[in-house]
Amino acid sequence: MNGKGISVTLAMALMATLVAACGGGTNGKEVTGAPEPKAEEPAKPVNTGPREITMYTGGASLDEKGFNEQYGDAIRKKFPDVKLNFVPNAAGTKMADLIASNTTIDIVFDSIGYANTMKDFKIQVDLTPFISARKMDLNKFEPSAIEFQRKLGNGVLYSLPVWTASAGLFYNKDLFDKFGVPYPKDNMTWTEVFELAKRLTRNEGGVQYVGYVTSPGHQANTNQLGMKFVDAKTGKATLDSDDWAQYMKSIVQFYQISGMEWNATNSAIAAQRAMFEKDRVAAMYTNYSGGTPPEDMNWDVVSVPYYDKAPGVGPQSYPAYLSITNLSKNKELAYDIVSYLVSEEYQTLNTRAGRATVLNNPEIIKQYGQGLAKFKGKNVAAMFPAKRAAIGDYTPEETLVSAQFSTAYTDIVVKKKDLNTAMREANEAANKKIEELKQKK
Structure with missing residues (x-):
């Protein structure tokens, strides 16, 4: 974990988001x-x-x-x-x-x-x-x-x-200590991290704590499974596939843990990062774009968790x-x-x-x-993962579909749409935009 004529403008939309999520990696004494x-x-x-x-x-x-x-x-x-x-x-x-x-x-x-x-x-x-x-x-x-x-x-x-x-699963040691939960470890799976997140999502003293937050767009764009947003043969979006549906589920499950209510404001990337770095109510945060927590936070980092179907494979560079x-x-x-x-x-x-x-x-x-x-x-x-997934294509079409993935994520976590509906409609919207792009070329 984010011009150049028609395709530059499209790519800049994603890049602006990625850059906005990136700060903090080089500040310090x-x-x-x-x-x-x-x-x-x-x-x-x-x-x-x-x-x-x-x-x-x-x-x-x-x-x-x-x-x-x-x-x-x-x-x-x-x-x-x-x-x-x-x-x-x-x-x-x-x-x-x-x-x-x-x-x-x-x-x-x-x-x-x-x-x-x-x-x-x-x-x-x-x-x-x-x-x-x-x-x-x-x-x-x-x-x-x-x-x-x-x-x-x-x-x-x-x-x-x-x-x-660089990419990692950052964690606030003070929150783990506060709630008596063991720190994350290197080489964990997403299933294991989900269990940790459930123990850390709680309301205490009127303060709502969250176990885990992320930047869904970064996570999808650097996905560890090597999935593409566009089918190279058909030129069509792939968000309606079972693979992308399961991938989306692996992210939104963290936002469906009982206790936290999400809306269009607090589910935004900047707001989630603020929960971890500024408000310090989020216990864990994956950063895929090189940023690190503030110097005054009691933090550490472990490797980005692995998927069961891709053991040992880290996020894309x-x-x-x-x-x-x-x-x-x-x-x-x-x-x-x-x-x-x-x-x-x-x-x-x-x-x-x-x-x-x-x-x-x-x-x-x-x-x-x-x-x-x-x-x-x-x-x-x-x-620094020992093994990285192959880098995606980053074509203008991929950028278009990536943006629709992020839209689907928001629709799901704010309970506007169920997962299947959100992914189907995002796929339809992406294909429409791909056709519009073809017409402009």
Whole structure:
């Protein structure tokens, strides 16, 4: 656990929700005395033209301050002779605006929610020749993040992952202590967590406590069963299938535990997160988008529970990617920078700052958030599943159906519709929107 012409606008709707649910992953006080990551060899100059690079973000969440903290400062330190520019995604600087004004964009940073941006504008560059020439080992990456890009590019690799969202079942230790319930453990099943939630959903002293809350949209989009929202053969929505009905049931059962009344307001994603982080009346919360609880909460985390039919399989990765555009006049230099940002050196720095690495490197993984005081003593390894479900398709059609899944969830938990009716009507609405999209193409 959340434009680009027709398909960009659709994808941005989901991304806005995902970004809204994401905060908190990198806030905290620095821990002093932490070991510095081992420096790698500086990139060698390979361009004869001006060493100037412009980076652009496809998402609206990254401003210049955030860019410098996450990328800019590290790049300028590594490449002191490069003039680095940043263009945010804002009014007047959307991708279409920049292309229309012949603005040079060298590198694009996009989350997976904007996976089709480069493709839609036909500005992608095949990174294979650069990767081959520099002998980059792609096996160092978490496999699904690379497999997704190969699938998106029909075998061609246009982007490299730079960080991903960690995921975990967070819990408020104070509430477990208050009610004498044992803490969750790693490798639990959803059935076991449901039993815990029942014991923690209660009214005490006039305060209504809730055992478990989540972001249903994130949970569905990164589902551990590898289910798709659209049938690849028919192009139709799949929400009316038994698999999606059972998946929905696995989520809404938590909201049907006796004691708590849900409505359109308190069932919203932001409201549920506030129950856990601000009001502290929710005992457990799954976060699929990289956020973590406030520093002043007595919290810890275990692995996202498994489904009985997929033991040991964690949620899908939700990576962000770096791409080089065909608008760039400095493609070699742009690749030097991209290569640095996916290197062990930068990945260690970034991971210590609370942004999960995309590398399959246990030594880097165990340093997740260790540059921040709030992570001290936490079970951070739980947020990195040993095995992940394959990443979904993230097509505009999938985004449309995903939105209808969220609508069905709300209709069910507020008791507006029963599960079968909600899923059937959501499927019908999704297919109608898919047809409307086809007509516009």
